[in-house]
Amino acid sequence: MILSKRPDVERFLRDPAADIRAVVIYGRDRGVVRDRADQLANKLFERPDDPFDTAQLTESDLDSQAGKLEDELSALSMMGGRRLVRLRLTGEKGGPDKQAAEALTRHVEGQLNPDAFFLIEAGALGRDSTLRKVAEKAAGAAVIPCYEDEAGDLARLARETLAKDKVSLNGEALDLFVSRLPKERGVARAEVERLALYLGPGSGVVATPADLTDFLGVExxxxxxxxxxxxxxxxxxxxxxxxxxxxxxxxxxxxxxxxxxxxxxxxxxxxxxxxxxxxxxxxxxxxxxxxxxxxxxxxxxxxxxxxxxxxxxxxxxxxxxxxxxxxxxxxxxxxxxxxxxxxxxxxxxx
CATH class of the missing domain: 1.20.272.10 (Zinc Finger, Delta Prime; domain 3)
Known part of the structure; x- marks a missing residue:
């Protein structure tokens, strides 16, 4: 299952289908990939970083330990219940891509632990990626391609992040701030967090363009x-x-x-x-x-x-x-x- 339209992606992240055992999230902007993977993990697991119920792997682990990925997907949760296996790939090496594809195939077919959830974060997977081809066709898998943020995405990111610190921007200030944000999600998030510190967390301030003059500087x-x-x-x-x-x-x-x-x-x-x-x-x-x-x-x-x-x-x-x-x-x-x-x-x- 491929989820490329924004409403479909957001609906899935809010309410993942019960029959999905594996999800591949990929894209050039790793910040967007990470955000969506975190959102999904937090939705499915109460403690997605719990070392007893979660395995965090990289392609280096796959290179150094043959069979490591399938071992983790076969393992049972120490505390009972679901287990999260999270793999991060760069999308630049063919070996780990093929290994992940083989493990995903066996997992969605029910050959490994059915209570494990396989979450893969990858870079810009090309059309020749074995993992991408397999996941797009597999009945128990979902594929979410991530594209570069648009102004609306950055505005939403700014509003939601600032709201957590009880500060905000008025309409003109938000337009100005978003126009100066980089398109890469991770860097943009860091800039929004820096702005929250500048405005004063918990201050309740609603900033205007004049309030941003010193923060934005001169170009x-x-x-x-x-x-x-x-x-x-x-x-x-x-x-x-x-x-x-x-x-x-x-x-x-x-x-x-x-x-x-x-x-x-x-x-x-x-x-x-x-x-x-x-x-x-x-x-x-x-x-x-x-x-x-x-x-x-x-x-x-x-x-x-x-x-x-x-x-x-x-x-x-x-x-x-x-x-x-x-x-x-x-x-x-x-x-x-x-x-x-x-x-x-x-x-x-x-």
Whole structure:
């Protein structure tokens, strides 16, 4: 039985089928694999780490002790009842993969201890994996492939983990935090736990984006964003300083030109929505303006017009094309573009 759809997986982890004796959970993101294996083990066993009722094996054990896996699957629980045999594979060695497949076949056929539950965690098993092929066809086995987390998965992880420490994020803060999380589940979980410590376990705080400023820190992209805002706001000095700071952080001229293009695009979208009857502040929010920049953005939106932005857009496109020319001084091109935009902004009274 293959469980690849999220609702099916979640339903199975909440209520595993009684006729299933073995489960293979595999995927490139080992953090997701581990989380689901832990969830299943905790559902089936009151004490999944009890050394009397649980055997924890790795592929090294299979390499060093022939027959070790089947011996553990044949052994009876010392305390009576069910026994958990948990095997962790990397998915990179053919020998342990084949051994696990052979043991799984014998176990689901009832040749070993019927009260043992065989739980296998593996890396990215390819289509040529013997274990994967056998488990997908076996009547008493379930296979759960794990894929890279999406934003919704990370948001759920953040909410549930923070809730255990009685802290939380409001909607905007959660969106911001999730956008900065790595996709690998184990690393993401560590970041969420670090945030819980930062907010104060048990404090009951509901954090806002402003509360996350020091925790998240500043990225090179932030310097480029600030430089674009300064340019369209008529602040020549800060715009140039932001571009040079971003360059020192590894973001060159092409990225700087793109950042100014993105800011121009937000201004155009905001003014277009406003022209069609949407309140200016609501239009800015719909255009993805970050709360911290909203006041300055609205000041600029009241000064620039769509016609003026159209002329600037031609300059941005020209600068972007020039940056892509072999041997071009792209840093100077981006700084000249910022000067041109800031000069126009000043003439608009900004």
């Amino acid at each position: 090179p992209e932030a310097s480029l964003g600030d430089a674009a805002i300064d340019a369209f706001g008529g602040r020549i000095g800060p715009a140039q300083a932001g571009l040079r700071r971003a360059a020192a952080e590894g973001e060159g001229g092409p990225a700087a030109v793109r950042a100014m293009g993105y800011h121009l695009g937000r201004l155009r979208r905001t003014l277009t929505l406003h022209k069609n009857g949407v309140d200016l502040a609501a239009a800015a929010k719909a255009s993805g303006v970050f709360w911290k920049s909203e006041r300055e953005f609205l000041r600029q939106a009241r000064a620039w017009t769509l016609d003026q932005l159209l002329m600037v857009q031609a300059e941005v496109l020209a600068a972007d094309k020039a940056c892509k020319t072999s041997g071009s001084p792209d840093q100077l091109i981006s700084e000249r573009l910022a000067l041109q935009i800031a000069g126009k902004a000043r003439r608009l009274g900004l």
